[in-house]
Amino acid sequence: MSANRNAVLSGARLAIVILFFAVHAPAQVARVFLSGTGNDTSDCSNAATPCRSLQGAVTQCPAKGEIIILTSGGFGTANITKSLTINAPDGIVAFNARTIYVTITPNDTVVIRGISMQGAVFGDSWGIDFSGSGTLILENSILDGFAVGGIRQGAPSSTMFVNNCEFRNSAGSGMTTNSSTTDLNRLTVLNSRFHNNSYAGVELGDTTNAVIKNCVITNNRFGVFAVGTVRGDPKVTIDSCVIAHNTKTVDSSGIRAQDFSNQPYDVTVRVTNSSIYGNTTGLFTSNATIVSFGTNHLWDNGTDGTFSSTAPQQ
C-alpha cells in the first residue's frame, strides 16, 4: 500500500515537472512576430516561431509592445483592446480582408503601420472600426473596397492621426467620424488619398475637430462632407489639398457643409492653399459655413459655388 502510494506520488511529481517544462511561460519581451507561415500555438516572441494570425499575435503581444510582421501573408480579423504597435515594414504585403476592431481606453495608443486591407471579397462593413476611446495612429496603409467604409472613428473623446494612407472604392465613405455623442473628437490627416468612394471621401460628423493637409480627394460622391447633427457640429481645416472630379451623382460636390439639426448652425470648414475643380458642384453649403483664406483655386466645376466669406491673411 505504502509502496503503491509512493509510486503514485512520484508519478504525480513527474507529471507536474513535465507540465511545467511543456508550458513554461516565455521570458518577458516587448515584441512578438507574425508571418504568413507562422502558427498561433508557437511562442511568437521567438523570431523563428512567429504567429500566423493578427489576433494570435495581438493576444501574445504585451501591452505597449510591438507586433513585427516578418513575411507577407493574410492575417485576418482582430480585436485590439490594449496599447500596441503593428509594424509591417517596406517590402512586405501585410494583407487583411476582414475588419480590425480597435476598442481601447482613454490612455491607450494603438499604432497600425503598413497594412494592405481589401474588403471587397468578404464584404465586411469596415476596414478599421475604432471605438472605445484613446488614440489610433494609422500609417502607410491602404483600405480598399469595404462595404460601409474604410475607417470609422466612432470612439468618443478620441484622437486619430492618419499619415500616408489610401482610402478607396468603399461602398460608403473612405473615412467617417461619428462618435454618436457630444464629446469632442480630434482628427489629423496628412499626405493621404481618398478616391472613388460611393459616398464621401472624408465624412465628418458630430463634434469633430479635423485637420486635412496635403491630401488628394477625387472621384467620390462628396469630396469632404461636414455634417452637423443634434450632437454637435464639426470644425474642419483643409490645407494644401486637391479636391477634384467628385461627380458621382447630380448632387455631388467637392466640399459639402450641411447642418441637419437646429440652430446654432456651427458647421465650419476653413480652406487654404487648396484647389477645387472639376466637381459637379465645387462648394455646397446648407445652414453651414465654408471660409476661404483667400489662397485657393476654385474653378471649372459644373457650378463653382461660393465661399461664405474670405478671412484676411494675418
Place this chain on the structure above:
Amino acid sequence: MSGKWHSVLMRACFAITVGFAAVPAPAQVARVFLSGTGDDANDCSNAATPCRSLQGAVNQCPVNGEVIVMTSGGFGAANITKSLTINAPAGIVAFDARTITVNIGATDKVIIRGLSMNGSVFGDSIGISFNNLGTLVVENSVIGGFGNGILQSGGGSNLVVKNCDIRRNLSGIVGGPGTTPIPR
C-alpha cells in the same frame, strides 16, 4: 600519482586545443551580421550564421566596421565603446526595447541607422544614452516610450539626428551642458 596528474594535464591541454580549433578566429572582415534567428556563438562575419543580439554583433564587429541587420528581430541592450555603424535597411523592423549606450572616445564615431525603439514595456529610462565623447549619428529611426529618447550627456560631443521619429518620451532629445546637438 604523478602519472595520473600528467594524464589529467594532457587531457586538459587537448580539450583546450580542441576548443580553440572549434572556434577559430575569423578572417578579418569589415562587417558582421545580425538576425532575429541568429546565435551570438556563431562566427557572425558569415552572412549564413548571423548573431542574435546587438551586443553580440557589437562585440564581434571590428573597430570602424558595420553591423548589418539581415532580418527583423528584437535585439536588446548594447554598450558600444568603439567606432562602428549599425545598419538596418528598409524592409526590416530592427526592434529594440532596451537602452543602447554609446560610450566612445573623442575621435570615435558611431552611426545608428534604421532602429525601431520602444521602451514602454520595460520602462528603461533612456533610449540611446550618448554619455561620453565623439560623434553619434542617428538616422531613419523611431525612438518612443522612454524617459529620454536620446540623452547626450557627454561634454564636447556631437550628436546628429536625421529623419527620425522621436515621440511619446518624457523628453525627446536631451543635450547636456557643453554639447552640440544638431537635429536636422
